[in-house]
Amino acid sequence: MSNDQESSKKKYDLEERTARYAEMIVDFSKKLPHDTITKPLINQIIRSGTSIGANYSEADEASSKKDFINKICIANKEAKETKYWLRIISHALPQHEDEARNLWREAQELNLILAAIVRNSRNKS
Secondary structure, X not given: OOHHHHHHHHHHHHHHHHHHHHHHHHHHHHHOOOOOOHHHHHHHHHHHHHHHHHHHHHHHOOOOHHHHHHHHHHHHHHHHHHHHHHHHHHXXXXXXXXXXXXXXXXXXXXXXXXXXXXXXXHHOO
16 A cells, blocks of 8 residues: 555544544433533533544645644644543533543544644654
């Protein structure tokens, strides 16, 4: 496989992975009870968890290297924010802690991948 094909496959895999993650966040959120405490938490987790992939997709179509790095940094911040909201949801709804923990692990992996992309992109300058 050539470098271009391999790079394209990796980009697609991460795009697909972040989209699947967003779907998992939506599905998880549907299972949570909606009350005065959880509604704002659900809103936040939906926003941050789905923004990871949206910003990654935007980075894939960036107009410059600087724009690419900026979008990846935003996706990375959204992954970190998602971990925060999952922690708070686990505290508010301990009965959903196991699923939240699994989602937290995936957000952590995405966080590490996105941070590496930023680091490697900056080092190529």
